[in-house]
Amino acid sequence: MSNHLLLSIAGLTKVFGGLVAVNQISFDIQAGEVVGLLGPNGSGKTTLMNLISGALRPTQGSVTLEGRRLTGLPPHRIAATGVARTFQLVRVLPSLSALENVMVGAVFGPDQVSPGAARAVARSVLERVGLGGREHLHPAEMTYIDQKRIELARALAADPRILLLDEWLAGLNPTELQTGIELIRSLQAEGRTVLMVEHVMDAIRSLCDRCVVMSAGSKLAEGTPAEVLANPDVIRAYLGDDHA
């Protein structure tokens, strides 16, 4: 992992009506780090991902990628600066083949690419995520993990500076989960920078260099997986007072 500040989140806040869904969150991500974003249901993790990707505008605070302020840019401009994401519920286009779905990602990346180049990139990332030879299939003909692979491939096709994974491992059976963890680990080994919302403890322990834990919109803890998972405040937030 290099010592190069990639993403900086400063005082990020999102208010929905009377609810402070994200409250003054600040943390940095270094290039090559895999950072876990943890917290109980409703603690603001997806809202924070939406603020980074530009799907939502913050009420206050900023997101900076390599010194460039992303806050206020529309989502397609943020994508073009190198932020790619997958969604909690898989969002693939059912009428398109796996290859066509992934070509969409290549077209929205930082580089202007021709359809031919987008096709070549899409083939290569589909191979990379384990879908080589199946690029002509449509999502409905594929298993759930393979649909998730399409989404990951679409994000990778843009060759992002940072990859946002929102519960990419959720809903997989135990065998698929091991495959999924290995796949993310291989991205980590390539030097990819990842911010992942995750509930699967095995994945957090084995993949994350560092974790940020949210509770009721605020940052509750930050540290290595071992540190945060042993933190009484974190245990209390997940399980209630009786367990801390």
Ligand SMILES: Nc1ncnc2c1ncn2[C@@H]1O[C@H](COP(=O)(O)OP(=O)(O)OP(=O)(O)O)[C@@H](O)[C@H]1O
């Ligand atoms: N568009 C919205 N309008 C109003 N309230 C919202 C909106 N989006 C999220 N919220 C609220 O903000 C809070 C944080 O929600 P968020 O989905 O970010 O939590 P989360 O940590 O991702 O939860 P989960 O683990 O269940 O996905 C919740 O109380 C939620 O109901």
